[in-house]
Amino acid sequence: MASRTITLTVDGVSYTDDVEPRLLLVQYLREVLGKTGTLVGCDTTNCGACTVLVDGESIKSCTMLAVEADGHEVTTIEGLATDGQLHPLQKAFNECHALQCGFCTSGMIMQSVSLLAENSRPTDQEVREGLEGNLCRCTGYQNIVAAVQQAAGEGAAR
Amino acid sequence: MTVTEEHAPEIGKARARKEDARLITGRSRYTDNMVLPGMLHLAMVRSPLARARITSIDTSAARSAPGVVRVLTGKDLTGEQGSMPNAWPVTEDQKAPPHPAVAEETVNFAGEIVAVVIARSPAAARDAVELVDVDYEPLTPVVDLATAARDEELIYPELGTNHSATWVFDSAEAGTGGDIKEAISAAEIVVERTFRQQRLIPAFMEPRSTVVDPTGEQLTVWSATQIPHILRVMLALTLGIPESKLRVIAPDVGGGFGGKLQVTPEEVITVLAARHTGKPCKYTETRSETMVGAHHGRDQIQTLRISAKADGTVTGLDVHLVANMGAYLGLITSGIPILGAFMYNGIYKFPAYRFECTNVFTNQVWTDAYRGAGRPEATFAIERMMDELATELGMDPIEVREKNWIQHDEFPFATVSSLEYDSGNYEAATAKALELFGYDELRAEQTRRRESGDVVQLGIGVSTFTEMCGLAPSRVLGALSYAAGGWEHAQVRVLPTGKVEVVTGVSPHGQGHVTSWSQIVADRLGVAFEDVEVLHGDTQVSQRGLDTYGSRSLAVGGMAVVAAADKVIEKAKVVAAHLLEAATDDIEFSGGQFTVRGTDQGVGFGDVAFAVFAAHDLPDGFEPSLDSDATYDPENFSFPHGTHLAAMEVDTETGQVRVRKYVCVDDVGNVINPMIVDGQVHGGLAQGIAQALFEEAVYDDSGTLLTGSFTEYLVPSAPDLPSFTTDRTVTPSTTNALGVKGVGEAGTIASTPAIVNGVLDAIRQFGVSDVEMPCSPSRVWHAIQAARVGSGAGTGHTGTGGEEARR
Numbered sequence: 001m002a003s004r005t006i007t008l009t010v011d012g013v014s015y016t017d018d019v020e021p022r023l024l025l026v027q028y029l030r031e032v033l034g035k036t037g038t039l040v041g042c043d044t045t046n047c048g049a050c051t052v053l054v055d056g057e058s059i060k061s062c063t064m065l066a067v068e069a070d071g072h073e074v075t076t077i078e079g080l081a082t083d084g085q086l087h088p089l090q091k092a093f094n095e096c097h098a099l100q101c102g103f104c105t106s107g108m109i110m111q112s113v114s115l116l117a118e119n120s121r122p123t124d125q126e127v128r129e130g131l132e133g134n135l136c137r138c139t140g141y142q143n144i145v146a147a148v149q150q151a152a153g154e155g156a157a158r
Numbered sequence: 159m160t161v162t163e164e165h166a167p168e169i170g171k172a173r174a175r176k177e178d179a180r181l182i183t184g185r186s187r188y189t190d191n192m193v194l195p196g197m198l199h200l201a202m203v204r205s206p207l208a209r210a211r212i213t214s215i216d217t218s219a220a221r222s223a224p225g226v227v228r229v230l231t232g233k234d235l236t237g238e239q240g241s242m243p244n245a246w247p248v249t250e251d252q253k254a255p256p257h258p259a260v261a262e263e264t265v266n267f268a269g270e271i272v273a274v275v276i277a278r279s280p281a282a283a284r285d286a287v288e289l290v291d292v293d294y295e296p297l298t299p300v301v302d303l304a305t306a307a308r309d310e311e312l313i314y315p316e317l318g319t320n321h322s323a324t325w326v327f328d329s330a331e332a333g334t335g336g337d338i339k340e341a342i343s344a345a346e347i348v349v350e351r352t353f354r355q356q357r358l359i360p361a362f363m364e365p366r367s368t369v370v371d372p373t374g375e376q377l378t379v380w381s382a383t384q385i386p387h388i389l390r391v392m393l394a395l396t397l398g399i400p401e402s403k404l405r406v407i408a409p410d411v412g413g414g415f416g417g418k419l420q421v422t423p424e425e426v427i428t429v430l431a432a433r434h435t436g437k438p439c440k441y442t443e444t445r446s447e448t449m450v451g452a453h454h455g456r457d458q459i460q461t462l463r464i465s466a467k468a469d470g471t472v473t474g475l476d477v478h479l480v481a482n483m484g485a486y487l488g489l490i491t492s493g494i495p496i497l498g499a500f501m502y503n504g505i506y507k508f509p510a511y512r513f514e515c516t517n518v519f520t521n522q523v524w525t526d527a528y529r530g531a532g533r534p535e536a537t538f539a540i541e542r543m544m545d546e547l548a549t550e551l552g553m554d555p556i557e558v559r560e561k562n563w564i565q566h567d568e569f570p571f572a573t574v575s576s577l578e579y580d581s582g583n584y585e586a587a588t589a590k591a592l593e594l595f596g597y598d599e600l601r602a603e604q605t606r607r608r609e610s611g612d613v614v615q616l617g618i619g620v621s622t623f624t625e626m627c628g629l630a631p632s633r634v635l636g637a638l639s640y641a642a643g644g645w646e647h648a649q650v651r652v653l654p655t656g657k658v659e660v661v662t663g664v665s666p667h668g669q670g671h672v673t674s675w676s677q678i679v680a681d682r683l684g685v686a687f688e689d690v691e692v693l694h695g696d697t698q699v700s701q702r703g704l705d706t707y708g709s710r711s712l713a714v715g716g717m718a719v720v721a722a723a724d725k726v727i728e729k730a731k732v733v734a735a736h737l738l739e740a741a742t743d744d745i746e747f748s749g750g751q752f753t754v755r756g757t758d759q760g761v762g763f764g765d766v767a768f769a770v771f772a773a774h775d776l777p778d779g780f781e782p783s784l785d786s787d788a789t790y791d792p793e794n795f796s797f798p799h800g801t802h803l804a805a806m807e808v809d810t811e812t813g814q815v816r817v818r819k820y821v822c823v824d825d826v827g828n829v830i831n832p833m834i835v836d837g838q839v840h841g842g843l844a845q846g847i848a849q850a851l852f853e854e855a856v857y858d859d860s861g862t863l864l865t866g867s868f869t870e871y872l873v874p875s876a877p878d879l880p881s882f883t884t885d886r887t888v889t890p891s892t893t894n895a896l897g898v899k900g901v902g903e904a905g906t907i908a909s910t911p912a913i914v915n916g917v918l919d920a921i922r923q924f925g926v927s928d929v930e931m932p933c934s935p936s937r938v939w940h941a942i943q944a945a946r947v948g949s950g951a952g953t954g955h956t957g958t959g960g961e962e963a964r965r
Contacts, residue, residue, distance in 0.1 A: 020281075022281075030191075034193075036184070036186070036188075036191035037183070037184015037185065037186060039186070039188065039364070040190070040365070041364065041365065041412075041445065042365075042867065043444045043445050043446060043867075044445065044867045044868055044869050046868030046869055047363065047868055049363060077182075077183065077184035078183065078185075081183060086182070090182040093178070093182050094174050094178040094179070097175065097833045097836075099178060099181055100413070100669065100670070100841065101362070101363065101410075101411065101412045101414075101667055101668030102177070102178075102180075102181030102182075102186060102410065102412065102668065103362075103363040103364040103412030103413060104363050105181050105182060106184050106186075109182065124881065125877070127876070128876035128877040128879075129876075129877050131876045132876060133875070134875070135868065135873050135875055136363070136876075137362060137363050137415065137844075137845070137873065138363075138668050138837075138841045139840055139844075140840035140841045140842075140843055140844035140879060140882065140905075141840075141844070141875075141879055142840045142879075142881055142882060143837060144876070
């Protein structure tokens with residue numbers, strides 16, 4: 001398969017790589033860049049473990065080809081903290097015990113970033129609906145909702 | 159040397175978890191994240207047929223595909239791969255077929271591995287899977303459990319039956335109670351019901367993954383497993399590798415719920431692939447492979463007869479189970495329903511009890527542990543039966559439970575199923591739950607809705623439970639023919655600077671042991687929470703252990719930590735006495751300070767640690783180390799309990815069910831970290847509610863799994879679940895010094911019957927007596943329709959509410 005050259009920004013760093021056209025964005029992140037903080041939980045775009053931001057909007061990176069990300073800006077969980085300071089959502093997930101095994105956490109936090117960007121003060125029900133595409137098997141979601149609300153209260157959407 | 163600082167208690171504090179720092183920043187170390195030099199990648203060829211004979215496998219095209227290094231079939235591994243282990247032969251005459259990791263002659267479930275491609279990249283391996291040409295001679299699959307039990311078509315003709323084993327407990331024979339036949343013949347009322355425990359998929363979020371590195375002195379296995387220690391022993395026994403040449407590591411593990419309490423064909427295959435190629439090998443399954451190839455849970459037909467007096471006093475319980483093993487016996491497949499045998503009597507004083515379970519093979523992936531493992535099935539059945547009894551007698555469901563439960567002043571209580579419950583207070587938990595729930599107000603609303611014929615009817619679901627946790631006293635496991643013990647190991651290592659390393663034999667995969675164990679040791683040794691490092695999950699570091707499952711980690715593993723820490727203190731006291739020029743017997747230890755009784759003379763834990771490290775001035779004959787090991791074997795199980803109440807709204811026109819309010823009051827004994835305990839309850843509730851309302855592994859008649867992805871298998875997402883009201887009563891366990899009981903499975907066990915009882919309470923008025931799980935809108939709607947048709951108008955049985963609701 002003829003490879004294609006792509007140039008994109010991931011977590012603030014510009015990369016240029018030759019990739020197979022069929023390579024998924026999540027595979028590019030994990031296998032080419034070594035950004036293993038983004039995880040794969042299913043192969044049907046149901047679980048959301050691989051959620052990242054592309055140009056600020058959340059997307060399941062198993063649903064996007066790497067070549068489609070050419071020229072775009074990708075943010076993963078590894079690029080969320082700035083200057084060593086945790087993002088308010090990262091801090092809230094810890095303080096509210098919004099994670100147990102942690103496997104859904106990267107995607108859940110990235111989806112929450114996107115959710116709060118669209119609705120800075122959601123109701124609990126809006127939080128639940130905003131996270132509908134992200135599965136968690138450990139927490140029953142209650143503390144995830146609490147964490148998103150705590151972060152919203154601290155102005156995470158700024 | 160004088161006493162200085164106070165140590166504020168850590169136990170009971172809602173500490174945010176230490177584990178989170180890595181996980182919230184993406185610095186996780188799940189097995190699939192691992193890359194080793196020259197690593198090869200595996201992909202599996204899986205049978206599309208549920209039962210067939212393999213007539214030929216042509217691997218030539220796959221072998222010559224780009225990047226492919228080797229293709230292995232069952233024939234290539236004959237004599238080397240052994241048979242997958244079953245550690246729990248429940249009866250002496252238990253029957254089981256051989257279970258090669260890669261099928262050699264026949265396949266017995268759709269998804270069984272028939273060949274393995276080893277290639278230089280995951281993509282090359284998967285591409286080549288398509289090129290492996292397998293010819294099958296189809297055989298008649300036996301998929302339905304009841305059909306399999308009738309032995310009309312034998313899956314393994316050489317066994318002569320589809321029955322693996324029949325296991326019986328009879329209280330009259332055991333001397334723990336009366337005779338069930340007598341109880342039933344003398345009963346004023348007998349209620350018989352049959353329930354179906356549908357098949358579930360554990361659905362941990364991290365697909366299973368194994369990496370094996372054969373290049374070192376030891377063969378190193380990283381695996382997404384709950385049980386690194388058991389896996390090491392079992393790989394050694396199965397493959398004939400000296401145990402000392404195996405190192406097993408469970409790095410970050412993305413959930414288990416019993417689903418990773420297994421020794422898997424995939425793990426064995428990855429070891430063999432590394433041995434064959436001499437290179438590090440990785441296998442990571444796709445989610446679709448998890449669904450078809452990783453063990454499932456539940457799947458039983460339960461028939462219960464309960465005998466009682468007219469006032470609701472139960473006189474006996476007779477339980478008959480048919481349990482679906484699937485095609486093979488996995489690690490503890492055969493023992494799962496037997497774990498439930500001790501729990502059908504729940505929190506009650508039943509004078510007579512008989513339990514009989516027949517384990518049956520079918521052409522489906524095997525079942526094994528799934529959160530609760532036998533105990534949710536038992537609790538569901540008895541809690542449904544108590545509601546049925548209440549209904550038959552026209553009693554309130556709380557009242558019939560009260561009439562039969564063990565009173566708080568009757569503990570310790572020897573149960574009819576041979577256990578001794580050490581402590582409990584069912585009255586207190588129930589009273590608190592009823593108050594939080596607003597039981598009387600909701601009953602009043604229920605009446606109003608019935609009378610007004612509201613389209614949305616309200617049901618109130620009641621469930622109480624207890625479970626046997628803290629698995630397990632080794633002698634009990636021995637009596638049940640389980641292959642291993644139930645002890646747990648810990649080591650406390652004191653570093654020169656007074657910081658502490660705790661090695662634990664349990665293997666967390668989300669439960670927060672690192673944080674909780676730090677709290678326990680911080681209090682025990684009087685050191686700072688931050689100064690405790692907890693190490694686990696690597697057999698080279700944690701040399702002994704029996705891992706994490708069955709809500710055992712705290713009650714058994716936590717106790718081992720306490721025992722090891724106490725040994726450290728005893729050693730340190732000798733040194734402190736020496737430094738303080740006092741007698742060891744006069745040394746007291748509290749809050750990290752050793753003091754001479756009755757004086758203000760003291761020395762801190764850190765100073766003693768450094769003195770031992772330096773070893774310049776120690777008592778004669780003192781071995782210069784404070785490090786201590788302990789192995790703790792519990793004397794008894796622990797028995798958490800609780801009362802769960804669900805307010806269920808049922809739309810009688812659509813069958814849609816909504817959890818309007820969920821209240822649970824659990825008694826898990828003393829609590830180390832309330833935030834972690836609440837989290838365990840929340841997650842448990844979600845899984846129990848999912849069984850009641852959403853999840854089912856469905857096979858078609860040919861044995862194809864129809865729910866093979868998250869598109870069809872309905873793991874609930876956030877909007878599917880309510881916000882729970884959780885609370886506690888605290889009745890400490892008297893079996894262990896921490897007074898803890900275990901919380902990992904409580905929510906799952908109690909919530910399923912609460913939800914189903916609530917659904918039925920809403921629609922019994924129409925003549926509905928049962929709805930099979932999951933109570934989907936379709937099932938609920940059909941149940942209402944069928945009852946209305948069946949009972950007909952004017953019988954009075956359905957009441958006016960039903961007719962009104964139809965409008």
